[in-house]
Amino acid sequence: MGIYEISLATVVGINVILALGLNLITGFCGQISLGHAAFYGIGAYTTALAAQSGVPGLVSLAAAMFAAAAIGVVVGLASLRVRHDFLAITTMGVGFLFLGIVRQEDRWLGGELGISAIPAFGLSKPGYLLFVLLLALLTAMLSGYINRSWMGFAFEAVADDEDTARVVGVDVAAYKLAAFSLGTALAGLAGGLYAYFTRFIVPDDFGFITSISILSMVAVGGIGSTTGVILGAGLLTLMPEFFRFISDYKLLVYGVLLFAVMRFAPEGLAGVGRSWLARWRLGRRAP
Amino acid sequence: MLFLELFAQGLIYGCMYATIAVGLTLVYSLLRILHVAHAGLFALGGYLGLLLTNATGSLILALPLAAAAVGVVGMAIYRFCYEPILHRPPYVALIASIGLFIALEEIFRLIFGPYGLTYAQAPLQETFAMGGMTIRRVEIVIVVGSVLILGILSWLSRHTRLGVAWRATVDDPQMAASFGISVLKVRYLNFFIGSALAAVAGVFISLLSNLVEPTMGGVPSYKALAIIVLGGLGNVTGTLCASLLLGVTEAFGTIYIGNFMDRDAIAFAFMIVVLMVRPQGLFGGR
Amino acid sequence: MKPLLEVADLTLHFGGVKALTDVSFAVREKEFLCLIGPNGAGKTTLLKSILGIVQPQQAEIRLAGRSITHLPTHRRIRLGLALTHQIVRPFTCMTVRDNVALAAGHQRLQRVLGALVHLDRRSERAKAAAFLERVGIGDYMDHPVAGLPLGVLKRLEVARALALSPRLLLLDEPLAGLNHVEAGRLADTVAEINQGGMTVVMIEHNLSEVLRVAQRLVVLDNGAKIAEGDPRQVLLMPTVQAAYLGEETDIAAD
Numbered sequence: 155m156g157i158y159e160i161s162l163a164t165v166v167g168i169n170v171i172l173a174l175g176l177n178l179i180t181g182f183c184g185q186i187s188l189g190h191a192a193f194y195g196i197g198a199y200t201t202a203l204a205a206q207s208g209v210p211g212l213v214s215l216a217a218a219m220f221a222a223a224a225i226g227v228v229v230g231l232a233s234l235r236v237r238h239d240f241l242a243i244t245t246m247g248v249g250f251l252f253l254g255i256v257r258q259e260d261r262w263l264g265g266e267l268g269i270s271a272i273p274a275f276g277l278s279k280p281g282y283l284l285f286v287l288l289l290a291l292l293t294a295m296l297s298g299y300i301n302r303s304w305m306g307f308a309f310e311a312v313a314d315d316e317d318t319a320r321v322v323g324v325d326v327a328a329y330k331l332a333a334f335s336l337g338t339a340l341a342g343l344a345g346g347l348y349a350y351f352t353r354f355i356v357p358d359d360f361g362f363i364t365s366i367s368i369l370s371m372v373a374v375g376g377i378g379s380t381t382g383v384i385l386g387a388g389l390l391t392l393m394p395e396f397f398r399f400i401s402d403y404k405l406l407v408y409g410v411l412l413f414a415v416m417r418f419a420p421e422g423l424a425g426v427g428r429s430w431l432a433r434w435r436l437g438r439r440a441p
Numbered sequence: 442m443l444f445l446e447l448f449a450q451g452l453i454y455g456c457m458y459a460t461i462a463v464g465l466t467l468v469y470s471l472l473r474i475l476h477v478a479h480a481g482l483f484a485l486g487g488y489l490g491l492l493l494t495n496a497t498g499s500l501i502l503a504l505p506l507a508a509a510a511v512g513v514v515g516m517a518i519y520r521f522c523y524e525p526i527l528h529r530p531p532y533v534a535l536i537a538s539i540g541l542f543i544a545l546e547e548i549f550r551l552i553f554g555p556y557g558l559t560y561a562q563a564p565l566q567e568t569f570a571m572g573g574m575t576i577r578r579v580e581i582v583i584v585v586g587s588v589l590i591l592g593i594l595s596w597l598s599r600h601t602r603l604g605v606a607w608r609a610t611v612d613d614p615q616m617a618a619s620f621g622i623s624v625l626k627v628r629y630l631n632f633f634i635g636s637a638l639a640a641v642a643g644v645f646i647s648l649l650s651n652l653v654e655p656t657m658g659g660v661p662s663y664k665a666l667a668i669i670v671l672g673g674l675g676n677v678t679g680t681l682c683a684s685l686l687l688g689v690t691e692a693f694g695t696i697y698i699g700n701f702m703d704r705d706a707i708a709f710a711f712m713i714v715v716l717m718v719r720p721q722g723l724f725g726g727r
Numbered sequence: 728m729k730p731l732l733e734v735a736d737l738t739l740h741f742g743g744v745k746a747l748t749d750v751s752f753a754v755r756e757k758e759f760l761c762l763i764g765p766n767g768a769g770k771t772t773l774l775k776s777i778l779g780i781v782q783p784q785q786a787e788i789r790l791a792g793r794s795i796t797h798l799p800t801h802r803r804i805r806l807g808l809a810l811t812h813q814i815v816r817p818f819t820c821m822t823v824r825d826n827v828a829l830a831a832g833h834q835r836l837q838r839v840l841g842a843l844v845h846l847d848r849r850s851e852r853a854k855a856a857a858f859l860e861r862v863g864i865g866d867y868m869d870h871p872v873a874g875l876p877l878g879v880l881k882r883l884e885v886a887r888a889l890a891l892s893p894r895l896l897l898l899d900e901p902l903a904g905l906n907h908v909e910a911g912r913l914a915d916t917v918a919e920i921n922q923g924g925m926t927v928v929m930i931e932h933n934l935s936e937v938l939r940v941a942q943r944l945v946v947l948d949n950g951a952k953i954a955e956g957d958p959r960q961v962l963l964m965p966t967v968q969a970a971y972l973g974e975e976t977d978i979a980a981d
Contacts, residue, residue, distance in 0.1 A: 180532070239674060244712075250705055307825075307842075307848070318817070321804060321809075324829075370536070409541065
């Protein structure tokens with residue numbers, strides 16, 4: 155594995171954590187968020203500042219998770235107040251607000267130029283890759299566990315029909331907040347890992363396009379499916395590399411793919427996989 | 442003096458936002474879709490308006506042509522992109538729409554280049570003095586034009602058969618269908634008018650800055666999304682008021698809190714503050 | 728004996744339209760009370776305000792002496808209320824059994840972090856199966872909800888409400904949409920459950936079933952209570968007859 159492959163694999167690991175976090179909010183709990191990159195950014199900036207003031211790596215990653223989740227709970231509280239179909243736009247607004255403030259704040263956050271020369275995490279590149287992949291694996295396990303637990307059962311109910319969830323005694327508000335805080339904490343972790351990886355961050359790393367890319371990973375993989383989302387994150391991260399020979403068209407391909415998946419296979423890779431599996435089983439059962 | 446100038450600025454932007462946002466509200470009120478690709482149609486309008494003006498030398502000719510063409514594209518988008526996925530959960534149409542928007546932006550970039558185009562001879566740039574301010578003709582045209590177009594549309598919606606059918610369908614599609622109104626026809630009409638309005642707004646903004654570029658759709662239409670939320674989603678009057686209010690708020694905000702956040706963030710800060718106080722939007726019913 | 732549920736001076740309007748005006752009534756422990764009245768009388772709205780799904784402008788609601796007027800819906804459920812909707816609202820992405828299992832395990836959902844440590848759904852699924860058998864739709868257990876006929880979904884609503892093991896069961900027209908045999912059988916089941924000690928309030932249009940199972944009636948008309956008492960006596964009152972005039976009634980026949 156060369157340096158290039160190691161970097162690529164690290165980014166895949168970070169994006170898997172990021173996408174699984176959003177999948178908790180949007181997939182499991184049914185709350186559309188178009189501002190996930192803001193929490194990614196909060197994590198990255200928190201880590202960058204902490205690392206620069208000499209805080210050890212693991213502590214600053216924890217701080218990133220905490221900071222992102224704290225803001226996530228605030229946004230979650232706000233989201234409880236607005237009508238369901240406002241949420242997508244409110245979270246999009248949060249994303250723009252984050253970006254707008256970070257861009258103008260040049261004393262601590264470096265304004266448009268961002269923060270550079272972030273201290274290293276203290277692992278070699280392959281070591282850091284293993285660390286990221288380990289965290290991605292833990293995140294995937296956590297995600298699968300939540301889905302099977304009664305918390306996941308309640309999320310499923312909230313995503314399906316909030317009003318019905320209330321009449322079976324589900325505290326809808328509490329579960330939405332839980333989803334927001336867990337999902338944004340994972341975004342914070344991913345942001346921290348990203349900051350230690352590139353050691354140089356600028357506001358535009360965390361803009362609306364990033365939010366959309368994360369949502370695309372979830373949607374293309376299959377909303378609500380842990381395996382699907384991991385595949386989606388991997389595929390969409392690596393895709394620009396596949397299309398390097400037509401690099402000028404890569405965003406076009408991206409847009410068309412996003413549209414095409416929603417138009418022709420709205421349940422994503424996971425949905426396609428499920429229907430193949432069903433057909434295969436049917437084929438075996440038939441004489 | 443500064444006050445008056447900022448207010449005029451706010452009014453101009455407010456009118457432009459209104460022209461974009463009305464189309465979004467129309468689509469939302471009929472289909473419950475957040476039509477992000479509207480931004481692409483806005484940019485398409487700008488490009489067509491500019492290209493046709495450069496080709497024919499007449500803005501008067503180019504503006505309606507561009508509006509009609511974009512209106513037809515809007516209908517095609519409804520037919521081929523939205524209609525087949527209407528029965529899916531709302532995020533499906535939302536994400537599809539985002540994909541479509543990205544693709545449209547990229548098509549503009551690939552065909553017309555990343556740096557944008559300018560008018561061969563930008564019309565309506567003459568300035569004159571009014572009330573102590575220097576005003577360009579185009580600014581007057583934007584305000585008067587938007588008010589006129591939206592006024593005529595509102596009159597038509599009240600006084601023509603098609604308009605009445607349209608309003609009935611927005612109120613209650615099932616009831617309208619049972620009265621023999623073709624819901625499909627109304628949806629086409631809706632997309633035609635909404636998209637044509639976006640095109641007009643696109644031409645306006647291209648005249649204001651003498652520039653069309655691939656990414657021109659982005660920011661104004663994200664703001665238009667904020668506006669339709671402020672207006673109470675699907676409420677046309679609310680949308681118009683919210684547009685003007687946002688235009689003015691931004692103009693003043695840039696001066697007074699501009700070094701704390703940039704212009705684009707002000708719109709969303711405003712939206713979030715309003716939603717915390719009135720979760721149903723400024724003009725939304727409960 | 729103290730009543731289980733007391734509703735006092737409940738007034739609710741939507742915008743300018745008065746849906747309920749000064750409605751007061753009480754439900755005694757273990758009784759079977761039917762709520763009747765012409766269409767648009769406000770019966771469904773009354774049940775929904777007892778659950779806190781809609782907010783009355785003025786009311787005092789007590790469950791077993793404790794005021795629940797300002798509690799959110801899920802807290803009222805935990806205190807022992809359960810409601811079936813007139814227009815069915817199942818979880819459409821789950822199987823029939825999971826719809827009921829979730830309700831059966833609602834105690835596990837009370838603490839969010841507590842819900843995270845519970846994995847096992849077996850005992851709730853077993854309970855769910857029993858409730859589904861009881862309302863007569865055991866055969867549909869593992870079907871996804873989407874596409875099932877209304878008759879099954881109506882009974883699913885009842886099974887889900889029962890699974891909450893409530894103290895007071897509120898049923899909003901559970902028999903509508905069922906055929907004659909199914910309706911009779913479900914009414915019998917509800918009556919049996921009532922005899923087992925559960926208090927029941929039921930909205931119902933089918934007056935012959937009402938007369939068969941109800942111990943007491945409350946009649947609403949135009950958002951106000953116009954009568955209350957023994958079923959046969961109430962149905963013969965002139966005010967009640969007048970309210971039902973124009974509606975299809977065949978009271979004398981029963």
